[in-house]
Amino acid sequence: MPEERTVLEADAIGRAWRRVAHEIAEANADGDTVLLVGIQRGGVPLAQLLGETLGGIFGHIVATGSVEPGLHRDDLSQRGMTELLPTELPGDISDKVIVLVDDVLYTGRTVRASIDSLLGFGRPRCIRLAVLIDRGHRELPIRPDFVGKNLPSHPDERVEVRLDKSGGPRTVEILSP
Numbered sequence: 001m002p003e004e005r006t007v008l009e010a011d012a013i014g015r016a017w018r019r020v021a022h023e024i025a026e027a028n029a030d031g032d033t034v035l036l037v038g039i040q041r042g043g044v045p046l047a048q049l050l051g052e053t054l055g056g057i058f059g060h061i062v063a064t065g066s067v068e069p070g071l072h073r074d075d076l077s078q079r080g081m082t083e084l085l086p087t088e089l090p091g092d093i094s095d096k097v098i099v100l101v102d103d104v105l106y107t108g109r110t111v112r113a114s115i116d117s118l119l120g121f122g123r124p125r126c127i128r129l130a131v132l133i134d135r136g137h138r139e140l141p142i143r144p145d146f147v148g149k150n151l152p153s154h155p156d157e158r159v160e161v162r163l164d165k166s167g168g169p170r171t172v173e174i175l176s177p
Contacts, residue, residue: 002158002176004174004175005174006173008149010168013161013169013171016132017053020132020146023146025054027128028097032060033095034058035089035090037099038101039100040068040087041085042102043101048167063090064090065089066085068085068087069110074113092122093121098118098126100114100115103131104131104132104161105133106137107137108140111129111142112142130146131146131147132161133172134149134151136152157174157177159173159174160175
């Protein structure tokens with residue numbers, strides 16, 4: 001049975017994610033061109049939470065959407081196909097500042113696949129990456145622009161963001177084999 005240890009509780013996660021929202025706001029003064037896109041599964045509720053916080057900072061609703069990277073993965077032969085969820089974008093992404101949002105950044109392969117998927121919908125002005133947890137161990141040259149917490153981990157460990165009933169992050173756990 002894997003050993004499980006809690007490394008972040010809800011209040012610490014909330015503080016880190018609010019800091020990320022303020023960093024995004026500082027980098028995008030008016031916020032009119034910002035579009036938050038959560039990577040399907042873990043990134044979607046975080047993008048929605050970030051959108052609420054940024055809405056309060058900017059004084060207007062910040063559009064959010066989701067992207068499904070499944071068909072663009074380069075490791076389908078190793079991982080197999082999982083259930084695909086829809087990509088839902090609130091409009092044209094051309095000339096938008098896309099902030100791609102995910103819960104845990106590890107090898108970078110999911111982010112690369114998500115970018116490939118997004119580019120099929122238009123040519124954004126730029127794509128930035130916001131992650132709650134950066135655990136290292138990159139296999140591709142991908143670096144987040146906004147990080148809630150750097151969490152060094154062993155490659156054999158699994159890092160999970162667990163959500164509460166409302167979809168907000170409750171804890172971050174490290175599971176050791």
